[in-house]
Amino acid sequence: MSNPSAETPQPLTPDEEALVRALGQVMYVLPRTIDADMVGDRQLPLTEYTALMNLSEAPERRLRMHELAALCYLSLSGMTRTIIRLETQGLVKRERCEEDARGWNAVLTDAGFARLEESWPSHLAAVRRRFLQHFDGHDLARLARAFRQAGAAETTD
Amino acid sequence: MSNPSAETPQPLTPDEEALVRALGQVMYVLPRTIDADMVGDRQLPLTEYTALMNLSEAPERRLRMHELAALCYLSLSGMTRTIIRLETQGLVKRERCEEDARGWNAVLTDAGFARLEESWPSHLAAVRRRFLQHFDGHDLARLARAFRQAGAAETTD
DNA sequence: AACCGGTGCTTGATTGGTCAAGCAAATATC
DNA sequence: GATATTTGCTTGACCAATCAAGCACCGGTT
Numbered sequence: 002m003s004n005p006s007a008e009t010p011q012p013l014t015p016d017e018e019a020l021v022r023a024l025g026q027v028m029y030v031l032p033r034t035i036d037a038d039m040v041g042d043r044q045l046p047l048t049e050y051t052a053l054m055n056l057s058e059a060p061e062r063r064l065r066m067h068e069l070a071a072l073c074y075l076s077l078s079g080m081t082r083t084i085i086r087l088e089t090q091g092l093v094k095r096e097r098c099e100e101d102a103r104g105w106n107a108v109l110t111d112a113g114f115a116r117l118e119e120s121w122p123s124h125l126a127a128v129r130r131r132f133l134q135h136f137d138g139h140d141l142a143r144l145a146r147a148f149r150q151a152g153a154a155e156t157t158d
Numbered sequence: 159m160s161n162p163s164a165e166t167p168q169p170l171t172p173d174e175e176a177l178v179r180a181l182g183q184v185m186y187v188l189p190r191t192i193d194a195d196m197v198g199d200r201q202l203p204l205t206e207y208t209a210l211m212n213l214s215e216a217p218e219r220r221l222r223m224h225e226l227a228a229l230c231y232l233s234l235s236g237m238t239r240t241i242i243r244l245e246t247q248g249l250v251k252r253e254r255c256e257e258d259a260r261g262w263n264a265v266l267t268d269a270g271f272a273r274l275e276e277s278w279p280s281h282l283a284a285v286r287r288r289f290l291q292h293f294d295g296h297d298l299a300r301l302a303r304a305f306r307q308a309g310a311a312e313t314t315d
Numbered sequence: 316a317a318c319c320g321g322t323g324c325t326t327g328a329t330t331g332g333t334c335a336a337g338c339a340a341a342t343a344t345c
Numbered sequence: 346g347a348t349a350t351t352t353g354c355t356t357g358a359c360c361a362a363t364c365a366a367g368c369a370c371c372g373g374t375t
Binding site: 010012013016017019020021022023024025026027028029030031032051074075122125126128131132133135136139141142143144145146147148149150151152153 | 181304
């Protein structure tokens, strides 16, 4: 991403500076507190919750590994490991893919669905308490748009 | 709407839902992309950059371990390990604390300061490109306030 | 002055992620 | 239709974080 020509780029304005510092804080703190809330409550870490949630929304409650990984913003190997954890708890099972024998589907089991329903209120509460609450009165739709842009990784350069 | 009982808490509005999903994305993706940008450019991972930056702003460019840990939103042991990495690169040194022989100060070396100056533009560019840019036209001060609230961990309930 | 609980930091074990290498099935090329 | 390349996922090695246990020193009590 190399330094754009100038050796001393435009420094941040105080407002920008404040936002960037606050971002640092949020990036570090939020995932951990939400995760901690959920683990404390129902023993379901955020990553595993996210996986189950995405499965529950998929047709047939099943998804190929790479699709699920993308939806969870996880590497493929990270996803493999998450699914293994979920499988040993009986919340998910893996089935070979019909039309491509290299592929696997992760399938949400009934136990997995039940567990998700159980965890859902806790997750919702954590998200409200730790996050949404503080954006009361903001234009949420507009914020969401900005967030999505920022999150769209454009790994390039 | 029907019964908001204890078992079915108020679900999210579509706007809230969108924001929460976008947050998930940002929480996962941003730290990694910013880190990747900086590592690619100057071999300074974000955690180490943050430590150096906080030291550079401290009086005498020195800080006790627990102070630095708090500023970096890191556990004390995480901080120990980060400082060890920085020390082996010669960017920081540790000195026993004068008034309390149990304590240590992490001190930014000249090499560390130089390295920080070198990395600064790259960090700035990454932050602009990955984050600030997408909040053009927003009320940054207000946003920063909301972020800070969300980041203020209140670990217990 | 000898103890003893509390504090500051480090160390050991574990965890949850990464990337790179590997394996098996699919597909393209000849 | 045999071989080479690509694709889908898993595995191995590693890394940066965590928590809990340990060690050294402080400061108050007797």
